Amino acid sequence: MNYVSAENLTKSYGLKVLFKDIAFNVNEGDKIAIVAKNGSGKSTLLKILMGKEIADSGNVVINKDIQVVLFDQEIEFDSALSVEEFMMTLDSPPIMAVKNYHHALHTEDPDDMDKALAEMEMHKAWDLENEMKQILTQLKITDLEAKMGTLSGGQIKRVALAKLLTETRAEHRHILLIMDEPTNHLDVEMVEWLENYLSKAKITLLLVTHDRYFLDSVCDIIWEMEDNNLYVHHGSYATYLENKIIREENLNSTIDKAQNLYRKELEWMRRQPKARTTKSKSRIGDFYETEKVAKQDTRKQSLELDFEMKRLGKKILELKHIDKSFGSKVLLKDFSYQFQRGEKVGIIGQNGTGKSTLLNIIQGLEPYDNGEIETGETIKFGYFSQKGLTYKEDERVIDFIKEIGENFPLANGRTISASQFLRLFLFDDQTQYSPISKLSGGEKRRLHLMYVLYQNPNFLIFDEPTNDLDLPTLTVLENFLLQFQGSLIIVSHDRYFMDRIVDHVLAFEGEGKVRGFVGNFSEYREVRSQELSKKSPAVEAKPKVETPTPKTEVEKPPQRKLSFKEQRELEMIDKEMPNLEKLRAEILEKLNNETDYDKISTLSAELQKLGDELENLELRWLELQE
Structure with a gap:
């Protein structure tokens, strides 16, 4: 449908x-x-x-x-x-049936109850509230x-x-x-x-x-x-991603050909007299079409930059026996950790366990109850928080960045301009000269990220950096952070982002306990899951019985053999499924390259039908295998 x-x-x-x-x-x-x-x-x-x-x-x-x-x-x-x-403000018949049922329970009117019960049955709403x-x-x-x-x-x-x-x-x-x-x-x-x-x-x-x-x-x-x-x-x-790369390679090839033709046609245009024949007017029209293609800019800026980051000394950051509570809620209890040069630490845990509080304590924005913090003299923090930007109403994007500096320093004394740095993070020339107030919410978030990075810190602290950032920007940010030589702390619920970036995890496990783990997010989760499964009540529910019992073989139910007809059906499915998979791949390839609306509709319908057929075959194959 x-x-x-x-x-x-x-x-x-x-x-x-x-x-x-x-x-x-x-x-x-x-x-x-x-x-x-x-x-x-x-x-x-x-x-x-x-x-x-x-x-x-x-x-x-x-x-x-x-x-x-x-x-x-x-x-x-x-x-x-x-x-x-x-929740009950939903304007749908099943929800209305639940509300009428509750009303009938309170009024104790038999007619209301009969009507409410009939509504509950009609809309199958009995399990909805649960x-x-x-x-x-x-x-x-x-x-x-x-x-x-x-x-x-x-x-x-x-x-x-x-x-x-x-x-x-x-x-x-x-x-x-x-x-x-x-x-x-x-x-x-x-x-x-x-x-x-x-x-x-x-x-x-x-x-x-x-x-x-x-x-x-x-x-x-x-x-x-x-x-x-x-x-x-x-x-x-x-x-x-694979399809996108192929499309861009094809486009670049088309542009190269158009540029070669454009150079030849440009020479012809310059030699032509003012009076035009019908034939030359047609060629002129073709020239302008070729010019459009030839002047497309498909260059993708990369982040292969050698940053001149402020030098990190021997002492980076060390927290010793830190305690922090809000009333009876304990967030940190005897927490100690020494951050290393170039270390990328991911902080994880449920909401409200103290992750953001730790970031504020590290930067001196929040007092702690007990303990000691030693911060290296060369440390320059860059904090990307969830609060957002503060800017003048009509201030332009480029001017906002230039307040920090006209240029961003690279190694060997080289620099790139503020405009070039903005372009690296997907701000095109038109957007750079637009007022910040005209940006979308996600673009403002990206500009905030730019503002932090452009100050060239050597210790980055990111609190939920992926919220409201688009996927292209996230890819650019990940590439930046993978090359970043300084220290990094990230608080994030984005599993892919954490897996790609961090090499050490600090896990807030509740009641002030923070656990250090060498590895990425998924590796920690796997180890934690195994630990919890070993401690589950199902495993420890019954004590071991001391009285020895004789070992007996558990008698398995006899496995029914396939009939001749079923065996033939299984063989046919084994042969048919690869052919259908191949056909499905061919249709997908056609869809990715098709622009005609009617053909797309036809191919989509074929793909849906083929998908249903494959699903039914797979289910039947599983039944026969079992």
Whole structure:
């Protein structure tokens, strides 16, 4: 079933074109991730699908039988409502049935109760309230009587997420679920639960996320928005990167050919008299088309820079027997750690265990109860916090960076300009001369990151740096940090980012205990999981029985042999599946290179049919194997 179709969709803001003549389809069961640089039009495209923005031209057709539901960064709520009351404000028949049932319980009117019971049966709402509470518990919202106005920003977002998931469960209509950065403000356990929930749920999903593990686990289609176009990739994040490289290589080859032709045609243009023949006018038209291609700038700035970082002395940073509590809540208890030159430390733990407090203590922004801190004389901290930028209303991006300095120092006495450094972090010339107030939220976050790095610190402290950063910027940041010769502390819930960057983990395990672990995030999680499984009650539930018992072989049920017909069926499946996989790969390749709307629709339908056939064969193969 087709949910959404778009043709020749164009949207601009003033001179800035976000996308031009793009086309796409969303079909039932699709799980799509949108990947783009901040400011490329992701949020605008979502608003157009929600009916909150109007495209300049083109058509968007949304199936009248579906409902579009958005999980946004900005959440509206009545601060006087309790969590449970807020959850019950859902306008769906199953939720209304639950509310009417509760009302009937209080009024004790037999007619009301009969009507409420009939509604509960009709909308299959008996388990809905329990499921709602289970979702809230998984997202660590346990006090349902708490007023919405008393919750933190992160808690409000988690309650809103629970409400959205309950709505998709409650509705029996077709729903297109749109989620903009759903993993922000969630700890690792919550992210993994949501990842598992969405990957298994039979929903149609359009997702914007910077979490690459989450993306790979949940989505199987990637929309890439770049250079005013939309490219569709079927497969994993790695497949998208491979396709992107191939496309850029092909484009560069086309540009090289156009540049050679352009030089020849330019000489001809200069020799021509003012009076033009019909033939020469046609050639002139071709010349200008060739010029457009030849003058495309596809150069991708790299971060292969030899930074002239301020020298680090022998003493870096040492914390000795640090204690920190807020009332009865212990955050740090007898914590000691000595940071080394070039060490990249990742700090992990549940929200509220003291991670950000430790960062503030290190920088002298927060007092500690007991202990001692020794900081090297040469240390220059660079702190990327979650608070955001402070800037003048009409200040331009380039001027904001130039307040620190005109140039950024490299080794051997070389420098690069502020503009060149901004370009390395994906700020093009037009954006550099725009007011900061005109930037998107993600672009402001990227500028804040630039502001910290441009000050050339030798000890970086990052508190949730990946929140609201787009994937292209994250890739640039990762490359920067991998080359960074100074010391680094990162607090992040982004598993991919932590795995790629850190070489040592400080894990806040609660009640003031901080554990050091040599390795990356996933390695720590694996060791921790093994330790917890050994300590689980299931293993220690029963004491060992001292009385010896005779060993007896457990009699296995006889395994039924396959019939001749089943054996033949298994052999046929073994032969058929590789052929279907090959056919599927061929269709995917055609889709990645196809731009014609009708052909894309036909190929997408073929791919869906083929996917269903493969799934059925795999299930039957497993049955026969067992």
